[in-house]
Amino acid sequence: MPTLTTPTAPTTRAATGAVPFALAGLLFVAYPVLRPWADQSPEGMPEAFASPAWLVSHLSAAAGFLLVGLGLLALRDRLATATARAALVLWWTGAALTLTYYGAETFALNALSAQPGLPALAEAVRMGPTQVAVFGVGLVLLAVAGVLTALALRPGWTGVPFALGMVLFLPQFFAGPGLRIAHGVLLGAGCLLVVLRGPERTSST
Numbered sequence: 001m002p003t004l005t006t007p008t009a010p011t012t013r014a015a016t017g018a019v020p021f022a023l024a025g026l027l028f029v030a031y032p033v034l035r036p037w038a039d040q041s042p043e044g045m046p047e048a049f050a051s052p053a054w055l056v057s058h059l060s061a062a063a064g065f066l067l068v069g070l071g072l073l074a075l076r077d078r079l080a081t082a083t084a085r086a087a088l089v090l091w092w093t094g095a096a097l098t099l100t101y102y103g104a105e106t107f108a109l110n111a112l113s114a115q116p117g118l119p120a121l122a123e124a125v126r127m128g129p130t131q132v133a134v135f136g137v138g139l140v141l142l143a144v145a146g147v148l149t150a151l152a153l154r155p156g157w158t159g160v161p162f163a164l165g166m167v168l169f170l171p172q173f174f175a176g177p178g179l180r181i182a183h184g185v186l187l188g189a190g191c192l193l194v195v196l197r198g199p200e201r202t203s204s205t
Contacts, residue, residue: 017074018195024067025191028165031061032184037177042119049113049122058106065095065142068191072149075194079152087148094141101135139170153194162190 035057038044048054069092076084108125115121146166150159165187172183
């Protein structure tokens with residue numbers, strides 16, 4: 001008679017992987033929704049950067065990146081494929097690079113909010129060649145990890161919205177607030193869809 005095997009430690013971790021993905025999805029939506037958009041003009045930068053919502057929104061995104069990494073750890077244990085392992089490694093590498101930029105964006109701009117010449121200071125913090133290179137490489141690695149995650153979840157399409165959200169993460173910075181909020185919703189939904197594919201059960205005779 002077929003019987004279910006006793007859950008192992010990796011299976012247990014895989015079952016709990018839904019939690020970090022789901023939380024990450026909510027945080028990726030909160031990021032653009034809570035973010036103050038007054039910094040779109042030089043006059044609004046002091047108000048935006050000084051706002052507690054600036055810190056909360058950017059820390060939400062940072063936490064989202066970390067939580068997806070934990071979710072991918074569970075996914076690797078669940079699927080045990082080379083694609084899932086590659087997605088995990090590239091995600092953590094990309095997240096490490098991306099979060100260095102987010103740290104400056106979050107804390108440096110908040111600390112500089114009352115300084116004269118703020119627009120020039122913000123430009124220096126955000127657009128220095130080293131910062132842009134590190135941020136760009138980090139987001140490209142995250143995009144590749146997102147695509148690999150979708151491939152690891154085949155057959156099926158549950159990973160496609162997540163992959164699309166990550167591929168669009170860099171381009172969305174050139175869009176307006178409305179499109180950036182829509183992107184956050186897409187990525188949040190993508191994270192939630194990933195968890196719809198539950199842990200596979202193995203059986204023995």
